[in-house]
Amino acid sequence: MxxxxxxxxxxxxxxxxxxxxxxxxxxxxxxxxxxxxxxxxxxxxxxxxxxxxxxxxxxxxxxxxxxxxxxxxxxxxxxxxxxxxxxxxxxxxxxxxxxxxxxxxxxxxxxxxxxxxxxxxxxxxxxxxxxxxxxxxxxxxLPRYRPDSLLARETNGDLARWLPHWRERIEQARDTEEARRPLVRFMSRHLVRTGFTLVMPRWNGWTSDLREMAGAFGAYYPERAAQLRTAAEYGYEPLGDPVVLRSYVDDLGPWLAEEYTRVHGVKTARPD
Incomplete structure (x- = not known):
């Protein structure tokens, strides 16, 4: 056990x-x-x-x-x-x-x-x-918390709302490696954490380690495992590559948002 x-x-x-x-x-x-x-x-x-x-x-x-x-x-x-x-x-x-x-x-x-x-x-x-x-x-x-679907929904069930803002940030960022690197780091971490909480109730646990998060995700979505493993590495050591950013908002992000909504639903809207 x-x-x-x-x-x-x-x-x-x-x-x-x-x-x-x-x-x-x-x-x-x-x-x-x-x-x-x-x-x-x-x-x-x-x-x-x-x-x-x-x-x-x-x-x-x-x-x-x-x-x-x-x-x-x-x-x-x-x-x-x-x-x-x-x-x-x-x-x-x-x-x-x-x-x-x-x-x-x-x-x-x-x-x-x-x-x-x-x-x-x-x-x-x-x-x-x-x-x-x-x-x-x-x-x-506050109560004690379990790694269940309610927690998954209310922590990371809003990726679809964030993606348009991410696209704006990418468009507005200066066209330099240095300017893009913080965006890659931030978005990589957000996507890895969202991928992990997608599977968190099935994995039945919690971790803040990005690599462990990506590994847990990959056990349930092997077809996307390599993408999340790479994102975990960029979460620690980001590269300011515009191709990476576009892949996040055009491919991995939209897929993850749709799958998250299907599995856990949408996070309750906040006034702000």
Whole structure:
């Protein structure tokens, strides 16, 4: 019998929370400490809670290559001034610490994160993929999650809505390798994660490793396996190739969106 923990589940079949502060590599601990202190300086009592996610709390970050991913919950809905504040904070931390290659911060209000609408998307993200850094952990107010079709639909069942925006971004991007590389990285990761959650209920587990995601997908869709394996590699080491981008929005993306809708349905629309 397969050990549930080998597929990211606890003994009861719920998705186990990944990452911890104990797993943060030594090289990144000063970065995390600085980000924590500056979030407190910027938001003070308005800060409900803050979290790490991504490779740093999973312990897989690479010095000089990985970014710092932050998730911040305020006591009320953030405004544009709050979003600008986290952009400035991110630029400052990125400039100060060569260990990281950028800072990304997701910023939301507490009520939205605990809402029924977000329970199986942003709520799940906080409860399962985020490591508490500051404040009152929202996971205490959220359910335990299983890798089922509802979770699949509400996390990644909106690819069809995103594809027109991706085409616009490709058209508007400067015609250089450097400008296209971040697009390839972003779209590659999004497609691999969507491919994985398509098969997640059948695979019965969770992983954030792109290569493992692609491998799980390939077991159920062998005719598309090579495409997702390649996308997983580009998710780690992107090439700014326009042919890759066109293949994402003209072939792999549309196919994946159609199959996702067939299997899991369409994600519930959000006001924004």
């Amino acid at each position: 397969t050990d549930p923990s080998s597929r990211g589940l606890d003994a009861l079949g719920h998705i186990a929370r990944e990452g911890s502060l104990a797993r943060v590599p030594v090289a990144f601990r000063p970065v995390v400490a600085a980000a924590r202190d500056r979030l407190l300086d910027v938001f003070g009592a308005r800060l409900h809670s803050a979290y790490l996610y991504g490779s740093i709390p999973r312990g897989t970050a690479r010095v000089g290559r990985s970014d710092l991913d932050l998730f911040v919950a305020l006591g009320e809905e953030p405004g544009e001034a709050d979003r600008e504040a986290v952009r400035v904070l991110g630029k400052t931390v990125d400039k100060e610490f060569p260990q990281i290659d950028g800072v990304g911060t997701l910023l939301y209000g507490r009520d939205r994160l605990l809402s029924e609408l977000e329970r199986y998307d942003l709520g799940w993200f906080v409860a399962c993929l985020c490591t508490p850094l500051l404040g009152d952990d929202l996971a205490a107010y």
